[in-house]
Each structure stands twice: as structure tokens, then as C-alpha cells.
Amino acid sequence: MSSHERVDVGAVLAHLGDSVKSFLTTRGINLPVFVGIHTGGVWVAQALHAHCAVAEPLGMLDVSYHRDDVARTGVRPLKPVRMPASLDDRHVLLIDDVLFTGRTTRAALNELFEYGRPASVSLVVLVERPGREIPVAPDLTGMRLELGPEDRVKLQGPDPMELVITRPNDSLLEEPAR
Amino acid sequence: MSSTQPTLFRLPPAAQYQLDEEGRLRHFLTIEGLPTALLEEILSTAQSFHTASDQAARKVPLLRGKTIVNLFFEASTRTRTTFELAAKRLSADVLNLDMATAATTKGESLLDTLRNLEAMHCDMFVVRHHQSGAAHFIVRHVAEHISVINAGDGRHAHPTQAMLDMFTLRQHFPDFSAITVVIVGDILHSRVARSEIQALRALGVGEIRVIAPRTLLPREATSLGVIPFKSMEEGLVGAQAVIMLRLQKERMHGSFVPSETEYYRLYGLTRARVELLAEDGIVMHPGPVNRGVEIESAVVDGPRSVILKQVRNGIAVRMAILSMAMRRHAW
Numbered sequence: 310m311s312s313h314e315r316v317d318v319g320a321v322l323a324h325l326g327d328s329v330k331s332f333l334t335t336r337g338i339n340l341p342v343f344v345g346i347h348t349g350g351v352w353v354a355q356a357l358h359a360h361c362a363v364a365e366p367l368g369m370l371d372v373s374y375h376r377d378d379v380a381r382t383g384v385r386p387l388k389p390v391r392m393p394a395s396l397d398d399r400h401v402l403l404i405d406d407v408l409f410t411g412r413t414t415r416a417a418l419n420e421l422f423e424y425g426r427p428a429s430v431s432l433v434v435l436v437e438r439p440g441r442e443i444p445v446a447p448d449l450t451g452m453r454l455e456l457g458p459e460d461r462v463k464l465q466g467p468d469p470m471e472l473v474i475t476r477p478n479d480s481l482l483e484e485p486a487r
Numbered sequence: 488m489s490s491t492q493p494t495l496f497r498l499p500p501a502a503q504y505q506l507d508e509e510g511r512l513r514h515f516l517t518i519e520g521l522p523t524a525l526l527e528e529i530l531s532t533a534q535s536f537h538t539a540s541d542q543a544a545r546k547v548p549l550l551r552g553k554t555i556v557n558l559f560f561e562a563s564t565r566t567r568t569t570f571e572l573a574a575k576r577l578s579a580d581v582l583n584l585d586m587a588t589a590a591t592t593k594g595e596s597l598l599d600t601l602r603n604l605e606a607m608h609c610d611m612f613v614v615r616h617h618q619s620g621a622a623h624f625i626v627r628h629v630a631e632h633i634s635v636i637n638a639g640d641g642r643h644a645h646p647t648q649a650m651l652d653m654f655t656l657r658q659h660f661p662d663f664s665a666i667t668v669v670i671v672g673d674i675l676h677s678r679v680a681r682s683e684i685q686a687l688r689a690l691g692v693g694e695i696r697v698i699a700p701r702t703l704l705p706r707e708a709t710s711l712g713v714i715p716f717k718s719m720e721e722g723l724v725g726a727q728a729v730i731m732l733r734l735q736k737e738r739m740h741g742s743f744v745p746s747e748t749e750y751y752r753l754y755g756l757t758r759a760r761v762e763l764l765a766e767d768g769i770v771m772h773p774g775p776v777n778r779g780v781e782i783e784s785a786v787v788d789g790p791r792s793v794i795l796k797q798v799r800n801g802i803a804v805r806m807a808i809l810s811m812a813m814r815r816h817a818w
Binding site: 375379380385390419423 | 534548
């Protein structure tokens, strides 16, 4: 038996939204482009996009075709992709739900640059957990979870949005106590 | 119908070759026997690759490091170039072998050619051949890691053309069950017609009609699930789409039609006949178009024509098929 924990992220999202606002102000970014990574990243991006009242429509990326494991998993139809005509000279906020190995971020960056040469790209994640396999670091983080390599965290949503944390190893620890 | 009518060329169903143990695409040889869900997946994946005509084409790295060989034993411009573009937009390396001028003319057998290409670490063969069943033959004799895509074999099948036509139809008519599609022309010799009919049926098109001279209509037409019509005036009425076929003079041995003029008078798609279609009806043609032989020039260029859209859609659909048939790594 593994343990499941459900965490509501409403407060974390609101706090992250405020952080994004002050980040944009500090950097002097007036016309940011918010881009969410399917699926969970789009939900987070939608919330932040509304919180910050961004004028530009929300961008959405499905990075499946740029992933380094696609040769193993096979090709699937993409979720709807919506991007501005060009990202040339734009300040992009790339938004994802969970930052783990960094491979999704790598794939997203590759795909982003197909749309032009942004002035800057900043990474915003709802959850950061250890386990990076690629040198990627977030600019803004909602919360940090100290999870082991076998633990899993998944954002469910979009309404309500909550994190489901699964720790398969807990059962081993709990067993003797019974 | 009389028993003197010609019969279709038939191969055994190729489903056992086309799918792997998990039911995923392995080779793409014919529409026949493929599950409808897989055909739908091809269309959805193609939609992921589709870019509007005003958007820049984007490359994806899906087939990076793979080598695709266009193995064309029969002339082709549209099919070969769209396969080439599709492969390049998937980041594959592409070899174009025009087999009409290649080593085979120096006496090398097809199997020896295949062995040589295998030795060059090629991953996928896109095959066009004048003999029905050529792609099946290659599948049976090629190394395990190679995928084979049929780009047209004799009178048998042209499955990627059928899928790009389904994609084009879907853009105009999302609900296939409500539409009538008419195929006009040389049904007998046409691999396109055969694959189209199979795809239209599998995807649940409401009504499929064929219009052809009796000599170019296979005896089994009705058992294919299509309704034969003798005249354009009857068969075109109220249809949402008409697919015109080219007169395939190179595959006709003997006199199937009295003359081109007579054929055009009876079966040519003129502006007047286009008016018989439903109000939103579209005109399709797999190419190459013979203006004034099976279709009036003004119809080719007219507002109902989606012929160039078909060509453009061919790239996205072939990208979907190439990437889905790519062998997955087992690591």
C-alpha cells in the first residue's frame, strides 16, 4: 500500500500570482507572453494569467514531439497548441505544474524557439521537487516538495486544482507498526 | 451485372503485417483491415502537424537520426515530393531513389537492392511500384527494423492518398455520417478509388456512390458497399464531395473508352455538372489532373475545388503516418 496525500493549491497559486506580478514589475516587463505547458502547466498558467490580468492571450504548448523519450513512447495526437504569431523580442513566462527532471522544460524551450527569438524566457513552476537531470532552475516557484525519486506528484484539475502526492515507500515504513 | 465484367485485383488482408503486438502501426500498406480507431488516430495526429497556409512550416525532431528511402519504381511528383517534405519536417534524412534509372536497370534484383539499403542503415522505405502487392513483397523480405509505407502499388492500393483525402473531407464535413461522396472515373484500374472506398466505409460515410463507364466499373462494385450510377446527371445530385479520377491510359490494355472526347462528354466534370452537387459540395482530385479530359479547366481552378488543399494536407498526413510507423526503441 502506498500513501496518497491531496493538497489544495489555491493559496499557493495566489501567492505565486503575486510573486509573478512583482517579478514583472521588478524586471520592467510590460507586455509579457504567458505560455503554459500541457496539461497541468496550462491550468496553472490560466490561473496566473487571470491573476495578473495579462492582455495577450494565453499561449499553450504541447511539447510531446520535442521530448527526448518520444522514440520510446510513440507519437500521439497533440493537445491544442496556441501561440502568438511570433515571439521575437517578447518576454516569455514559461509555466509548468511540476519541475522534476527538467526534460519537459528542455523540450519546451526547443519548441518555444521555433516561434522566434524571445527577449527573455523565465520559468515559473507551481511545484519544484529534487531530481534534476538537466541544468534547469526555476525563476519563480510556488512550493518546494522534498520527495524521493520513487515518489510521484501529479496536479489534478482544472477545477478544483489539487496536488496528489503518492509515496510508494511509505508502506514499507508503516508495515512494522501495524 | 454481367459476368463478363472485369474483376478487381485482390491481395489477402495485410492486417497481420501492418500492426505490431500492441496494435500500433508497423507498416502502412493498405486501408483494408485497419481498425477505424487507428484511422482516426492518423487523422488526429495529422491535425497536430497541420499548419495553416499562412503559417510558417515548423520542423519537429521526431525522426532525427532516421533515414527514410523514397523507393520509386514508377513516376511520381506530388507523392514523392510531399513524402520528402514530410520526412524532412520530421528531421529525418531522406534518400530519393528513382528506380527507373537505378541499378535495377543494370540487372540488380529488388532483393539485392533492399539488402544494400539495409546495409546503409535505412529505417523506412516509402515504396511506389507498378505491380500490385510490391510493398507487401518488400515487407516479407526486409530486415525486421525497417518499416514500409505503400505510396501506391499497381492497381491495388494508395492508402496515404486516401487518408489525406479523408483529412481534407473532414476539414469541410466533420460529421461523415451525414455526407454523400461520389467517385467518378476509372474505378477498375484505380488504386486510389479502392483505398478511398475502404477509408470512406471505415470512417462511416453516409453514402458512397461511383460513376463510371461499365467497362471501368468492377463487377463487385455493389459488394464494396458503393452505389453505382451510370450518369453524372443522376449520380452527382446532392453530394457533398466528388472525387474525380484520372483516366489511367498506361494501365489500360484494350479499349475501355471509345475516345477522350466521348469520355469527357459523358463523364467530364463540367461547371454545369458541379452545380448538381450540394450547395457546400467540394471537388477533389488526387492528381495529376488532365484538364479537359476528366475535368473542365475552370472547375479545377474554381471556388469548389480543394485540389491544392489536398496536396498541402498530404504533407501533414504523411508526417503522421511516417512518425506513427517509426519503430520505437525498446531501451
